[in-house]
Each structure stands twice: as structure tokens, then as C-alpha cells.
Amino acid sequence: MVTASSDTTATTTSTGNSFTGSVVTGNLAVTSAQTASNNVQAQTVLNVTTDVGPTAEVFTAATGNTGTSVISGGGTLSGSYNQSITQPATTNCASTGGPCAPIDAESQIEGPNATSTDLSLTAQAIANSQTFGTSDSALNVTATQTNASIVAANGGAILGDVTDQGQFASIGAGNNVTSTTSGVVNQTLGVTQTNDGAITQGTEFVNLGNSEVTNTSATATGNNISATNTEGPLSVSDNQDNESYVRAQSVETSYAFGGATVSAYGVGNSVMAGNQGPSTVLNNVQVNGAGGVESIASFGGDNGYDVNVSSTAMGNAATGFACSSCGGVMNVTNSQTNNGDASATASIALTNGARSVRSTATAVGNSGTFYVSTPSN
DSSP: OOOOOOOOEEEEEEEEEEEEEEHHHHHEEEEEEEEEEEEEEEEEEESSSBOOOOEEEEEEEEEEEEEEEEEEESSSEEEEEEEEEOOSSSSSSSTTTSSSSEEEEEEEEEEEEEEEEEEEEEEEEEEEEEEEEEEEEEEEEEEEEEEEEEEEEEEEEEEEEEEEEEEEEEEEEHHHHHHEEEEEOOOEEEEEEEEEOSEEEEEEEEEEEEEEEEEEEEEEEEEEEEEEESSSEEEEEEEEOOOSEEEEEEEEEEEEEEEEEEEEEEEEEEEEEEEEEEEEEEEEEEEOOTTTTEEEEEEEEEEEEEEEEEEEEEEEEEEEEGGGGGGGGEEEEEEEEEEEEEEEEEEEEEEEEEEEEEEEEEEEEEEEEEEEEEEOO
């Protein structure tokens, strides 16, 4: 139990396999293989009696396989990366009451009579995660990710009063590749991702007595690739296959509120290849299976000022851009197939009223956005 006059921090992480490789000067060639088949679970529960303190941060993360490779100084990072989460022979686990080997993160605050000032709560569950960082160098790698596990990120809070700002977020993903750069970089990235666990989920349930400014969000992604580049050429070739049921649900209630934002975002496959440099090449193949994507966002209260609720569900999403002032050349080959339902629901229920009320729901089978523009910075 917590009654605090100073800051409160609670961090819980659980990781199956972790790999880090980096070089400052010279070349780096990597061959990495990571495999996990057991449960990876992380749980944080914070019980508060009266006051959680001026600032509070609760972070919970469960990751099956994670890898990071970084290069700077003018060399080349090359190699192949393989990550897989497999199901064990047993099909049911007594601890979960369902399929074995879940990647599960649970983050909860219990304080029905408690007050918080500035508060951040995050639950993050990712089966496979690979990160690349490149500065004034070259990147030429392939990454293969396969997940057969349930992935669940579930967060929630019960509090009497949030007097300043409250941030509540859950993030669930089957496979994720992120590549970021700085300086002059020549980047070539090939990614194959398969996500066929039964469920990929991110949920956030927040119940407040009164609140000033809050943001409650839930994100669920089957397969995700985010590659950005600066000054040099960028080439991304990807093949994404999601057969998992993807569910994002974000719920907030607050009797009296200042400003409340509630969002849910669910997507089967997502790729972004963005270059603040002369050229972008994207060869994209995405297949989202019959499991479907569901996104639900809702807010309920009595009276307040501003409330904004948004819900987005997509089978496949692809974005690519290049810098127009740097030469502005794009070559895109895009194939997207969505075989399941995409369902988005956004709702607001007020017993009295509010100054501004906005609700948006968007459901799309396939989305492709490609453009050449001047960078904002």
C-alpha cells in the first residue's frame, strides 16, 4: 500500500532473449538467432490508499525476443536476424487457462479513494522486437520474425482524483522492427514477419472519480515495420502475414473531467518507410487473415469540458515518403490482401454535458499512402 509525499516509480520487465551488437568505427557483420517457447510474463500492481505522490510512473513490459544493433563512424552494418516464438507441445497451461506461452504484460493501479497529480501508466507486450540504429554509416540487413504466441498488454487504473495529467497506455504487438538514422545513411532493409498467435491484444480500462487532463490509449498490432532515413537512399522490402485476431480496446470513465482523450488503434500489418533524403524504394506485400481486427474506444461521465474519442481498425496499412527538396524519387510496389473483418467502435455517454464532444470511428481493409514532400524540419 502506498501513501506518498514524494514521487512513485514502479518498473517491471520480463524478457526471454536479449541481444545487443554495436560498433563505433569499422564494419559489423551479425548473424543472430533467438528462439523462445516459454511464458514471458510481467505484472505490476500498485495499491494506493490516499496519495500516489506529485508524480508517479508505472511501467510494465514483457518481451519474448529483443535485439538492438547500432553503428556509427562510416562503416557498414550487415547480417541476418532471426527471431521466433514457438508453442510448446502442451496446448493448455493451468496458469493461464488457455494456450501456452503467452507474452503477457499487466499493469494496474488500485486507489479508489486516492489522489494523483501527474501520472503515467504503461503496459507493453511484444513477442519479437528488433531495433537498428545507424549514424553516418550504411545498413544492409535482413530480419525474419515469427510469432505463434498469444500477446496481451492489459492496463488499468481506479483512482479517486487526477488533479493534473494522467497518461494510460497499453501496447501489444506480435512482431516489430524499428530502424532509425542520423546523418548520411545508405539503408537497405529486408523484413519477413509472420504472426499467427491466437490473439494479439492491447486493452486499457481506466475509472476515475474526477480528472483534469487525461489520455487513455490502446494499440494492438500484428506485424509492424518502421524505417526512417536521413540524407541517403532508403530501400525496404517486406513480407507481412498476420493470422492473429487483433483487438484494441480503450475505456475511460470520469464523473467530472477537464479534458479527456480516449483512443484505440488496431492493425493487422503496418509498414512505414520514410526518408528525409533523395530516394525511397518500398516493395510491400501484406496479407491479413480471417481472424479480423477490432478496435473499441469509449468514454463515460457526468459533466466536463472536452472529450475526444477515436477508434481505428485496419487490416493492412502502408506509408512511404521521400524528400522533395532532396531529389524526391519514390518507387513503390504495393500488394495488400485483407481476408478478415475490420471493425471500429467509438462511443461517448454523458449524463449531463460537456463543452466539446467528438467521436470518430474508422475501419479500413487496406490503406496505402505514398507521397513526396518537403520535410517539416
